[in-house]
Amino acid sequence: MDTAAATLDADLVDHRADGRRRGGAERATVRARVLDATVRCVARWGVAKTTLDDVARQAGCSRATVYRVVPGGKAALLEAAAEAELATLLERIAEAFDRSATLEDLLAGGLSTAAEALRSHEALTYLLRHEPATVLSGVAFDALDPLLETAAGFAAPWLEVYLPPEQAAEVAEWLTRLVVLYSLDLDGSGPDLADPAEAARFVRTYVMPGLEASRSPKRTTDPTITTAPQE
Amino acid sequence: MADPADTRTRLLTAALHCFEVEGLRATSLEDVARAAGMSRATVYRHFPGGREQLVADTITWEVGRFLARLGHALVGERDLFGQLSVGLWWGHQAIGEHRLLQRILATEPEEFIVGFADADALLQGEVHGHLRALLETTELRSGVDRDEAADYLTRMFLSHLASHGRWDLSDRAEVERLVRTQFLAGVL
Numbered sequence: 001m002d003t004a005a006a007t008l009d010a011d012l013v014d015h016r017a018d019g020r021r022r023g024g025a026e027r028a029t030v031r032a033r034v035l036d037a038t039v040r041c042v043a044r045w046g047v048a049k050t051t052l053d054d055v056a057r058q059a060g061c062s063r064a065t066v067y068r069v070v071p072g073g074k075a076a077l078l079e080a081a082a083e084a085e086l087a088t089l090l091e092r093i094a095e096a097f098d099r100s101a102t103l104e105d106l107l108a109g110g111l112s113t114a115a116e117a118l119r120s121h122e123a124l125t126y127l128l129r130h131e132p133a134t135v136l137s138g139v140a141f142d143a144l145d146p147l148l149e150t151a152a153g154f155a156a157p158w159l160e161v162y163l164p165p166e167q168a169a170e171v172a173e174w175l176t177r178l179v180v181l182y183s184l185d186l187d188g189s190g191p192d193l194a195d196p197a198e199a200a201r202f203v204r205t206y207v208m209p210g211l212e213a214s215r216s217p218k219r220t221t222d223p224t225i226t227t228a229p230q231e
Numbered sequence: 232m233a234d235p236a237d238t239r240t241r242l243l244t245a246a247l248h249c250f251e252v253e254g255l256r257a258t259s260l261e262d263v264a265r266a267a268g269m270s271r272a273t274v275y276r277h278f279p280g281g282r283e284q285l286v287a288d289t290i291t292w293e294v295g296r297f298l299a300r301l302g303h304a305l306v307g308e309r310d311l312f313g314q315l316s317v318g319l320w321w322g323h324q325a326i327g328e329h330r331l332l333q334r335i336l337a338t339e340p341e342e343f344i345v346g347f348a349d350a351d352a353l354l355q356g357e358v359h360g361h362l363r364a365l366l367e368t369t370e371l372r373s374g375v376d377r378d379e380a381a382d383y384l385t386r387m388f389l390s391h392l393a394s395h396g397r398w399d400l401s402d403r404a405e406v407e408r409l410v411r412t413q414f415l416a417g418v419l
Contacts, residue, residue, distance in 0.1 A: 132344070132348075133341045133344040133345045134341065136344045137340040137341045137343075137344040140336075140340070140344055140347075140393060140394075141336050141340075141393045141394060142336060142394060143336075143340065143394075144390075144393070144394035144396070145394055145395075145396060148394065148396040148397070149396075149397075152397070169397060170397065170413075173396050173397055174413055177387070177390050177391075177396070180390070181386040181387070181390055182386070189382065190379070190382050190383075190386075191379065205374070205375065205417050206383060206416075206417035206418070207417070208417070209372075209416040209417040210412040210413045210416040210417060211412075212416065213411055213412045213416035214408075214412045
């Protein structure tokens with residue numbers, strides 16, 4: 001951990017020299033470093049014990065800089081860090097989606113990529129173990145709805161290659177639920193969706209038949225639903 | 232001497248009342264003792280873990296009552312499809328109409344989630360046990376594992392009950408379409 005921190009600080013020194021040349025880009029980069037430092041602190045100490053001083057020290061900057069790049073104090077910092085982590089997760093899922101050749105591939109790849117990313121996420125794992133309410137209150141009851149909507153909007157372009165928009169949105173929501181349902185409990189029951197083969201089996205067993213079932217009543221009137229990419 | 236079960240029910244009822252008025256965080260054991268017309272010592276005897284236990288036990292008690300009403304609503308639904316559909320439809324409505332729950336979720340979500348852990352375990356256990364028993368007498372698709380299917384259906388059922396997402400669960404036809412496709416198509 002200390003090696004990682006030292007590397008980060010060394011990077012920051014490089015970056016500062018850089019920033020003087022590139023000016024405007026600096027703020028965004030410093031912000032990213034502050035958010036990354038926040039996640040590292042949470043992975044080590046949790047939400048309750050992490051202070052702005054910890055974050056500043058970890059990011060190799062002053063408290064004033066932390067305030068400048070993310071105004072609003074600790075709550076705002078944690079929220080911005082969570083948003084940045086979600087964006088990173090979505091980028092990784094997008095890469096998995098891009099690699100897929102069929103709908104089944106797409107669903108299984110998205111599922112296993114998300115499950116693996118969440119399982120190996122140190123801050124998330126720490127919180128689920130020691131301060132579960134900080135995570136679970138964000139996905140419990142109505143709090144899950146915005147996440148479902150974000151995920152559906154995000155996945156739509158890929159799913160709509162195979163499915164009509166309405167069904168694509170339903171499947172995106174379904175997939176998001178599966179990620180939340182199987183990745184956010186630590187009791188280890190249920191299939192290991194981080195394993196690509198298990199994710200593929202799971203998709204074949206539960207998801208593909210569901211897609212079949214939603215198209216069967218409309219088969220004669222709605223030929224747009226296919227399981228192969230539409231040209 | 233009063234029946235301990237009665238005393239406990241009175242205390243839990245009083246706790247619910249206090250949560251209505253004060254919220255979870257601001258309710259003290261003294262408040263509950265006063266509302267129930269009992270001594271502080273009695274409250275502590277029933278909830279030796281203090282306020283945290285009071286909150287957790289009250290939520291669990293309320294969830295137990297929810298499950299009893301759910302069981303009643305399911306009488307007459309013989310198969311998996313009927314049980315899941317009616318369960319979702321009825322449960323969604325009951326949760327939406329629970330004003331105290333809705334208010335606490337809006338005002339003290341973290342406090343609620345901390346107190347909800349035991350109730351969550353009860354919910355998962357009861358729903359899983361119920362579905363697992365139903366699956367025992369249901370013919371499944373070849374290759375489907377009964378335990379995994381029960382686990383899958385339990386998670387899906389509770390997830391939709393808590394967050395309906397884009398589904399209108401007050402519409403029976405919508406609920407049935409959801410259950411037929413996302414819940415059961417791979418299982419039956």
